[in-house]
Amino acid sequence: MRPLTPRRVVLISAALGAVLFIAVVISLRMGAYPISVPEIVMTLVDRFLGRSSQIPPDFWNVVYEIRLPRIALGILVGASLSTAGAGFQALLRNPLADPYVLGVSSGAALGAIISLALAPETPGMIQLAAFAGAGATIAVVYFLGRRGGHVDTATLLLAGIVAVSFLSAVIMFLMTMLPGRELRGMAFWLMGDLASPPPISSRWLYLLLVIGVGSIYTTSSDLNLILTGEQEARHLGVNVNRVKVVVYVAASLLTGLAVSVSGAIGYVGLLVPHLMRMMFGSDYRLLVPTSALGGAVLIVLADLLARTVVAPTELPVGAMTALVGAPVFIYLMRRRVR
Amino acid sequence: MSSLGFGTATRDASTPGAGNTHLKVEQASYAYRATDASAPTFTLGPVTFEAQAHEIVAILGPNASGKSTLLTLLAGLNKPLSGRVEINGAEVSQLDLRVRAQRIALVGQESELLFPLRVWEYVLQGRYPYGRRLRFESDQDCLYAANALAQVGADRLRDRWMDQLSGGEKQRVILARALAQQPSLLLLDEPTQHLDIGGKVELLRRLRRLADGNRYTVLVVTHELDLASEFCDRIVLLHKGKCLRVGTAAEVYDRALLEEVFEAPLEIEMRPNGRPRVILQGS
Numbered sequence: 275m276r277p278l279t280p281r282r283v284v285l286i287s288a289a290l291g292a293v294l295f296i297a298v299v300i301s302l303r304m305g306a307y308p309i310s311v312p313e314i315v316m317t318l319v320d321r322f323l324g325r326s327s328q329i330p331p332d333f334w335n336v337v338y339e340i341r342l343p344r345i346a347l348g349i350l351v352g353a354s355l356s357t358a359g360a361g362f363q364a365l366l367r368n369p370l371a372d373p374y375v376l377g378v379s380s381g382a383a384l385g386a387i388i389s390l391a392l393a394p395e396t397p398g399m400i401q402l403a404a405f406a407g408a409g410a411t412i413a414v415v416y417f418l419g420r421r422g423g424h425v426d427t428a429t430l431l432l433a434g435i436v437a438v439s440f441l442s443a444v445i446m447f448l449m450t451m452l453p454g455r456e457l458r459g460m461a462f463w464l465m466g467d468l469a470s471p472p473p474i475s476s477r478w479l480y481l482l483l484v485i486g487v488g489s490i491y492t493t494s495s496d497l498n499l500i501l502t503g504e505q506e507a508r509h510l511g512v513n514v515n516r517v518k519v520v521v522y523v524a525a526s527l528l529t530g531l532a533v534s535v536s537g538a539i540g541y542v543g544l545l546v547p548h549l550m551r552m553m554f555g556s557d558y559r560l561l562v563p564t565s566a567l568g569g570a571v572l573i574v575l576a577d578l579l580a581r582t583v584v585a586p587t588e589l590p591v592g593a594m595t596a597l598v599g600a601p602v603f604i605y606l607m608r609r610r611v612r
Numbered sequence: 613m614s615s616l617g618f619g620t621a622t623r624d625a626s627t628p629g630a631g632n633t634h635l636k637v638e639q640a641s642y643a644y645r646a647t648d649a650s651a652p653t654f655t656l657g658p659v660t661f662e663a664q665a666h667e668i669v670a671i672l673g674p675n676a677s678g679k680s681t682l683l684t685l686l687a688g689l690n691k692p693l694s695g696r697v698e699i700n701g702a703e704v705s706q707l708d709l710r711v712r713a714q715r716i717a718l719v720g721q722e723s724e725l726l727f728p729l730r731v732w733e734y735v736l737q738g739r740y741p742y743g744r745r746l747r748f749e750s751d752q753d754c755l756y757a758a759n760a761l762a763q764v765g766a767d768r769l770r771d772r773w774m775d776q777l778s779g780g781e782k783q784r785v786i787l788a789r790a791l792a793q794q795p796s797l798l799l800l801d802e803p804t805q806h807l808d809i810g811g812k813v814e815l816l817r818r819l820r821r822l823a824d825g826n827r828y829t830v831l832v833v834t835h836e837l838d839l840a841s842e843f844c845d846r847i848v849l850l851h852k853g854k855c856l857r858v859g860t861a862a863e864v865y866d867r868a869l870l871e872e873v874f875e876a877p878l879e880i881e882m883r884p885n886g887r888p889r890v891i892l893q894g895s
Contacts (some may be wrong), residue, residue: 276749277733367726495746499737501726509687509720510793511713511741556727559748 278557286554290567294349297571301345301578306586307336346476347468347535348577348591349570350483352542354532356569359543360561361490361525364497365518366416367504368427369548370607373408373529374540376430377437381411382533384441384448391452398478405530411437412526466539466592468577482531487566489524493517494558501556539592541599542569548606634829635663635797639695640685656681658695659855661848665796665827668819670840672864673850674874679833680801682850686831687718687799699797713741717790718799725774731785732770735761738792753792760791764818779806783815791822798822800832804839812836816843837890841865849873861888 302314317337355373362371362378373379385407389399415437419430490497496517499507508514532539550564576594583589641657656678663669671679684690685697688704697704699715707715717738738760739753749757761767764784769777777785783803790798800819804812820843823830834840840847841861849857849864851873857864865888867880877893 276751276754277730277736278748280748363726369726492746495740499740502729502734502737503720503724506720508689508709509713509716509718510737511710513709551727556729557733559746 278559283560283563286560287563287567290564290571294567294571294574297574297578298345298349301348301574302337302341304578304582305336305341307332309333309336343476344468344577345574348573350476350479351468351532351536351539352546352569352571352573353487353566354483354528354569355539355542356546356565356572357487357490357543357562358525358528358532360547360558360565361521361528362412362543363547364501364558365521365525366419366425366430367501368425368430370427370431370544370603372541372544372603373525373532374538374542375438375544375603376412376415376434377441378408378412378415378526378529379533379538379540380438380441380445382408382530383538384445385410385530386534387445387448391448401479401482401531401534403530404534405527408529408533409523409526411441412522466537466595467590468536468573469588479531479535482527486524486528486531487562489520490528491559491562493520494562497521497558501558537590537592539573540596541603542572542595544606545595545599545602546572548602634665634699635669635686635831636696636698637661637686638698640682640692640697641694642681642685642690643693644681654678654681654853656685656850656853657692657855659848659850660695661846661855661858663829663831663846665829666823667845668823668830668832668843669846669848670844671831671833671848671850672835672837672840674835676852677850677873678853679850681853682848683718683799683801683831683833686797687716688712710741713793713795715795716797716799717793717795718801719786719790719803720801721805729774730770731761731766731772731774731777732757734774734785735770735788735792738789741793756794757788757792760788761785763791763822764788780808780811780814783807783811784818787815787818796827796829798828798830800830802833802835804834804836812839819843837865837870841887841889862886865890 299311299314299318303309303311313333314337317333321338358378359372362373362376363369365371366376373382382404385403385405386400388407389396389403393399415430415433416425418433418436419425421429496507496512496514499510499512500514500517504514546569547561547565550561550568554560554564572595573591576598577591580589580591580594637659639658639660641655641659643652643656644654645652654676659682661669671682673679681690685692686704688697688707691705699707704712704716735757736749736753739749739756740747742753743750758767758770761770764787766781766784766788769781769785772781774782774785783806787800787803798819803815807815816839819830819832822828832840832844844861847857847859847861847864848855849869856869856873857866862882865880867878870880870890871878879891879893881889881891883889
């Protein structure tokens with residue numbers, strides 16, 4: 275009778291958590307230094323129980339210094355981007371909304387680059403700047419995408435395309451003009467890359483992730499109603515403006531967070547929420563946690579492919595997601611136009 | 613776990629039917645302006661009428677007469693520029709959003725769904741005003757939703773997808789969601805628009821039964837002069853933003869008046885039951 279129970283949300287999330295754990299173990303296993311699955315599990319268990327002395331230093335290095343930080347970063351980025359995508363889709367009432375497609379990621383990247391040029395040493399500044407860039411971009415795209423008081427799907431996507439190309443041009447300009455090798459090395463970073471660990475304690479980043487995803491989750495009942503119509507949601511007692519502000523800020527925060535550590539990885543926010551809708555329905559009370567976990571799984575696996583397909587050379591993980599995401603985007607768009 | 617999904621009906625003390633006058637509209641007016649300084653592009657009012665429990669009130673008028681504007685005032689979406697709109701003694705525009713949704717339900721023009729939704733989930737949305745912001749439906753919510761579906765005769769539709777319903781079925785489901793809100797005032801914005809004549813009569817009969825049996829006050833914005841005459845207790849006639857007349861159909865349906873308002877030649881025939889019928893003249 276009840277369409278969704280908290281029990282179901284917990285069970286499905288736990289199942290996806292298990293899938294994520296398996297993805298992490300597989301990802302830990304693959305690489306130049308061979309480690310067997312039992313060894314990985316033992317190592318993780320030892321670490322968890324605090325028996326670090328039993329772990330051989332070679333293992334310790336490969337697992338905890340090289341592979342795990344990168345995987346953890348992938349989890350952070352995947353969860354952020356796909357939750358942000360689900361948030362933007364509800365906020366803009368547009369199923370094709372995605373931080374990358376709308377130019378929000380580019381805005382965040384521009385913010386990040388400006389902060390690197392102006393205040394490279396200030397901790398947290400890059401995250402703040404990326405957040406500001408994301409928030410400013412979505413605001414501009416939103417107003418460009420409005421026609422006659424309504425957000426029109428096609429106009430919004432065009433506004434996104436324009437934003438992406440304009441912001442990319444500005445980024446190119448800055449990279450050419452500004453001195454310093456790091457900036458030029460960013461071409462790779464801009465495609466979305468997990469290889470360079472962020473200079474800030476990841477504890478803060480995870481705290482921001484939890485705040486962002488949690489904020490969007492608190493509005494999930496409201497978002498369900500907003501998806502059936504803003505005016506109707508108002509009639510049913512939803513404070514639509516409050517919800518919009520919360521989702522706008524939280525989704526910008528999540529995008530800024532992801533871009534500040536990994537560059538602009540595309541299509542995650544589009545692919546994952548849609549996949550989760552197909553599997554579990556479009557109820558946001560389930561969609562938000564499953565998108566966060568599913569996004570983490572996707573990025574962990576995509577990064578695994580990115581660093582093993584043409585090993586020892588690595589691809590940017592953003593190239594992997596775009597390879598899958600762009601065709602899916604076209605498919606979804608054509609299905610809607612039909 | 614169930615503590616998350618609490619959905620007990622925390623209803624205000626002034627439940628419907630406590631007093632007899634449910635809806636009181638007193639000299640309510642409104643004006644749309646492009647900007648605060650500019651001259652109003654449309655002005656409504658002042659409008660005065662009352663509606664009791666069990667009553668169906670029709671708001672009649674040609675296009676651009678102010679029907680929808682009046683509806684936004686009644687629904688509390690806009691605050692009247694002057695005058696008052698009260699429900700059970702409380703000013704509608706000052707009610708907390710959720711309290712308002714517990715008292716007033718609006719059946720609007722259907723809107724496009726972004727993602728597919730089942731009828732059952734749609735009707736359960738009507739339970740949103742009861743309980744916390746982030747909520748899971750309780751068994752009690754399901755009971756109310758099931759009752760609402762039964763009241764509109766749509767039990768068998770519960771597992772269908774919303775976008776696969778016919779116009780009449782969809783109308784009934786939208787009405788069911790409004791009933792799940794347990795309102796005391798039910799507002800309907802041109803509910804007969806997409807229905808064939810059988811569907812129109814069926815809907816109005818249903819509204820009549822709901823008003824009689826459940827102490828609802830029902831307010832219908834419509835173009836259907838004959839249906840309004842047949843099923844409604846009171847008519848509010850609007851024209852170019854002015855409230856011309858309020859009363860029973862027999863009091864309001866004056867040939868010269870209606871001809872002027874609707875700009876069409878017509879005749880009024882008084883039927884034995886005291887309800888007039890409007891006959892359009894071809895030439």
